[in-house]
Amino acid sequence: MRTQDVCPETTHLTPFTSRINIVLVSVFLIFTASCSTGSTPENLPSGTASGYETASVEKATPDTLSTLNPEILPSFDPPGETSDIYRKADLHTIIPDRPRFDVLTYLVQEGDTLFGIAEKYGLKAESILWGNWYTLEQDPHTLKPGQELNIPPIDGVLYSWSEGDNISKVAGSFHAEPEAIIEWPGNNIGFDVDFANPDIEDGSLILITGGRRDAPTWQMITITRSNPAAASILGPGYCGSVSSGPIGTAVFDWPTSSRWLSGYPYIPGVHEAIDIGGAIGHGIFASDNGVVVYSGWNNYGYGYVVVIDHGNGWQTLYAHLDTINVGCGQAVFKGGAIGTMGVTGNSSGPHLHFEMRSEVWGRVNPHNFLP
Numbered sequence: 001m002r003t004q005d006v007c008p009e010t011t012h013l014t015p016f017t018s019r020i021n022i023v024l025v026s027v028f029l030i031f032t033a034s035c036s037t038g039s040t041p042e043n044l045p046s047g048t049a050s051g052y053e054t055a056s057v058e059k060a061t062p063d064t065l066s067t068l069n070p071e072i073l074p075s076f077d078p079p080g081e082t083s084d085i086y087r088k089a090d091l092h093t094i095i096p097d098r099p100r101f102d103v104l105t106y107l108v109q110e111g112d113t114l115f116g117i118a119e120k121y122g123l124k125a126e127s128i129l130w131g132n133w134y135t136l137e138q139d140p141h142t143l144k145p146g147q148e149l150n151i152p153p154i155d156g157v158l159y160s161w162s163e164g165d166n167i168s169k170v171a172g173s174f175h176a177e178p179e180a181i182i183e184w185p186g187n188n189i190g191f192d193v194d195f196a197n198p199d200i201e202d203g204s205l206i207l208i209t210g211g212r213r214d215a216p217t218w219q220m221i222t223i224t225r226s227n228p229a230a231a232s233i234l235g236p237g238y239c240g241s242v243s244s245g246p247i248g249t250a251v252f253d254w255p256t257s258s259r260w261l262s263g264y265p266y267i268p269g270v271h272e273a274i275d276i277g278g279a280i281g282h283g284i285f286a287s288d289n290g291v292v293v294y295s296g297w298n299n300y301g302y303g304y305v306v307v308i309d310h311g312n313g314w315q316t317l318y319a320h321l322d323t324i325n326v327g328c329g330q331a332v333f334k335g336g337a338i339g340t341m342g343v344t345g346n347s348s349g350p351h352l353h354f355e356m357r358s359e360v361w362g363r364v365n366p367h368n369f370l371p
Contacts, residue, residue: 247289
């Protein structure tokens with residue numbers, strides 16, 4: 001018998017069946033591709049269609065810093081946290097000035113002025129004067145090299161506490177409230193302090209913030225033709241009595257030929273006058289008509305002084321003179337010579353210390369009344 005080969009049965013597909021299979025496979029592939037990519041269709045904005053993820057923002061790393069805007073500081077988040085907010089770069093650290101509470105000591109140098117020292121420490125000149133009231137003899141002209149000055153931490157009045165002092169009375173004497181003493185941290189006084197018997201060590205320097213000193217009493221004396229003897233405490237230049245004399249015009253002229261300031265300007269409570277520069281021997285002239293009510297030496301640092309009462313509520317004072325040409329009770333007229341410029345008394349150089357006093361306003365700024 002002849003052996004017959006055995007072959008597997010072959011399945012023949014019709015054209016219709018083949019087309020169905022191709023369609024099914026195509027649908028399957030499209031479905032699989034769309035599920036795996038998770039991309040948002042181009043016609044839908046990111047994050048607006050349910051079931052679609054929002055587009056992620058690539059985070060900056062140290063390696064990519066050079067490609068970023070230098071005004072932007074990348075935010076590196078801890079693992080598991082995300083943030084797309086960046087901070088502006090600011091590599092400068094601001095350290096605020098710390099307030100000073102202690103009192104410093106300053107040794108006066110050659111060429112120093114009260115204003116220069118005050119400016120060095122960011123203070124007002126009067127705070128330096130008030131804090132060294134007796135060292136400077138109540139007069140800024142007495143400043144000289146070698147003096148040790150107390151420098152307060154802020155503006156105010158430094159006061160040396162005395163045993164038996166009362167907080168309310170001390171504050172009131174410097175035109176301040178008690179709180180100005182107890183609330184300043186540098187004074188180291190608790191809010192539960194006994195105002196009448198505070199536990200403050202004798203000799204302690206207490207700062208009275210916002211306080212001020214009054215001008216020395218000797219500077220407040222008004223010397224008039226009706227009572228010139230009131231100036232007897234000022235020195236041997238006072239006049240015992242004065243007869244009547246000419247009346248001023250209340251229109252004042254400069255008392256010197258020069259009009260520049262060589263020293264201190266007018267500062268209330270510190271230097272209530274102006275210092276007019278010049279040279280020894282330069283002429284000094286009456287600023288208005290009047291009569292001399294003081295002529296001679298002043299014991300409080302003014303040196304040789306002339307005071308003219310103008311008979312209308314005004315007086316003018318001329319200090320640090322080298323020579324005096326007029327005497328007590330003498331009538332003078334505007335522009336008339338009364339002496340020469342000098343350096344007598346507390347004076348670091350030749351100048352005229354010129355004051356204008358009103359019975360209504362007290363000592364005023366001469367610049368407001370001179371042409």
